[in-house]
Amino acid sequence: MDRQLTSSRRKRSTSILSHWTLRYFLILCIGFTVIAAGALYWIRTTSIEKGLKTAELLGLEIADRVIVKDHQLQVPPNLNMIVSKREKLFNTDHYFCVMVLDQNNKLVFSQPEMQQKDVYYRLSDDFLEPRNNKYAGVMVDIVDGNQVMGKVWVMQSKQSITFGPETIWLVALIFGGLILCGWLTIYLLSRKLSRPIRQVAYAAQQIRSGNYDVSLTLNTREREINELVSSFGDMATRLRQLEEWRTLSLAGVSHELKTPVTSIKGLVMAVRDDVVNPQEGKEFLDIALKESERMERMIADLLDYNAMTAGSVTVRKERTDLKLLVGEIIHQWKIAYEEYMPEVQLHTPQGSLYVMGDALRIQQIIVNLLNNGLHATPPGQQAQFHIHVRAAKNMLHVDVQDNGTGISLEDQPKIFERFYRGELKKRRNRGLGLGLTYSRLLAQEQGGELTLVSSSPEGSLFSLSLPHWVSEEKMQISEKTYRSTVQA
Structure with missing residues (x-):
């Protein structure tokens, strides 16, 4: 079952390039469709308002030219010509018309020529608005004094004053171009980003197969x-x-x-x-x-x-007298290798030096360094060691100097790697090459470090550093001394 799910997931997986470009393209299409719809709605509303204002100006001009005589409307004979000239300001279609009605809603003038029944067809029953909501119109009253004697209607289709097919195509081309530009941008970016990822993925497959x-x-x-x-x-x-x-x-x-x-x-x-x-x-x-x-x-x-x-x-951390511990380690080690008659000189400063560490693990580290030095001593030569115990800052150091043949320059960076054994060591004695690796791990577990300080044909010098234990009284004294120094 798990294999089937894994295989189905692999089948459904797609590349980064197709994944991001397809989704970004869909997002662009949806986003620009919403923007285009909003833009077309705004254009339509604005165009209708502007068209009605222009129609209202025409209606006012016609209302001013109509003469009221004996409560009757008289249309000037050149009104047809005037309306025809003003039509050039409109994007007219077959529904554009101008109607002059008297106070009884009787048709007095129309452009184009119409009959009374056409008035009922175009206007509502109360003659106050267009009958069909697809058309827009503006009504201007003809006033004589304070009395309304008639009205002028200027009507046209909403489509003619909003936008035509050319406008729709222009908007479609603009937004289509923006969509394509956006898609092309994300495609190029995705391809540029996916190229190194594909190479890394292919390299990872090669590594997984063992290459x-x-x-x-x-x-x-x-x-x-x-x-x-x-x-x-x-x-x-x-x-x-x-x-x-x-x-x-x-x-x-x-x-x-x-x-x-x-x-x-x-x-x-x-x-x-x-x-x-x-x-x-x-x-x-x-x-x-x-x-x-x-x-x-x-x-x-x-x-x-x-x-x-x-x-x-487990590595314990407890207070231990390092000088006493190193002395005991040397004494026990010399007894175990009495047949080789090694010479070990211990150099320690005055006073007690306490370390925070595990006495057993410290013994393992120092014994391993002594054994390595003994094995590195040329045949027929007495093994000699100089061990210095010293304090530096908040650490105590045990330096082990032997008189062996030393470690070659090419072997020095690798001596702490597991299973590594130099050519000279391979010829002289057997082992797995874990002594120094294990010793360094023990030192690090105690908060210290084991390092190779120097090595030459005259011998090698290793240094073991461990945390220095300081009593609370000494810590308080040193803190007071530091504060007084800062204040001074």
Whole structure:
């Protein structure tokens, strides 16, 4: 069911270009249709008002020319000519007419010529308005003194004084042109915006299928689009590097774990098949035991790292005397590696230095640095270490200096990456390359940091920084000192 819904959604999906252009076109059509209807209504109303005012002027002129004699209306003989000249001011049609009626609503004059029955056809029963609402007219009274002696009607169709087909076509062409211009604008913008998105989407499909060699060379003036394309390109490059690194790391881990297993298997089979004598068999078993211990350490490192990244390793933060802790760590470590006779010199300032951290995790970090320095010592040379404990601002630092062969320049940026092991380290000792990675994670969980300060053929210097614990009394004293300094 879910697959059917997903497939139906994919079928209904459209491109950004068609989606936005179609909807914007519909919005433009609806909007301009409403505007055009309002404009035509306004034009019609305004035209009717202007047409009626012009007709009223004609009616007043005719009313002034009609003569009242003996309570009878007399029309001047040249009135037909006058009306014909004035018709040029009107957009007349077959319904345009001028009628002069007496006080009994009898037809006295008409242009064009009409009969009395035509008056009843054109005017209402009370002779006060046009009978058909499709037509408009204006009535002007003919006054003699204070007495109304008749009326002049000037009538014409509303269509003739509003707009004709030419006006409708002109309005349609104007609004049609505006719609097309608006649609063309949104089409060009949508196409320009959709082009980089299509390229990024295609690149994402390539990455999803496992092809990380994608190239995005699009360059536009829009800063956001350039940032999107550039960031996606960097992400693709980073993913390719991570994939390559994952493959190499998996191969390295498999190799490092397979080597001791193969060695143990061969040694045990030699003892079982009596290939060696009892004395040699004991030596073979001792070698197999050492190989199993190495493999156990590698598996423990891998488990510790996985637990740390999964958040299942708890790191406590408590007040600890760093000078005392480092001294105990050095003493215990020298006993464990007494056969190598390492020389360790501890340099500490006067007074107590308290740190907020986990004593067990700090021990793991320092022991790992000492082990790495011991393994980096050339054969036949005594391992020497100088450990300095110092305070700087609100942090305490433990600097571990060894006299090993150092780390090459190309390896220094990568030593804290998981499963990374330099060529020299690969040849000298086995491991998964998780020691420094795990140590840095432990330092960061305690609010500190582990960094490589320097490295050369004469040795390497690592620095572990941890938060300095300060008592509340000292904090109050320092705060008072700061305030007095500011006030002074």
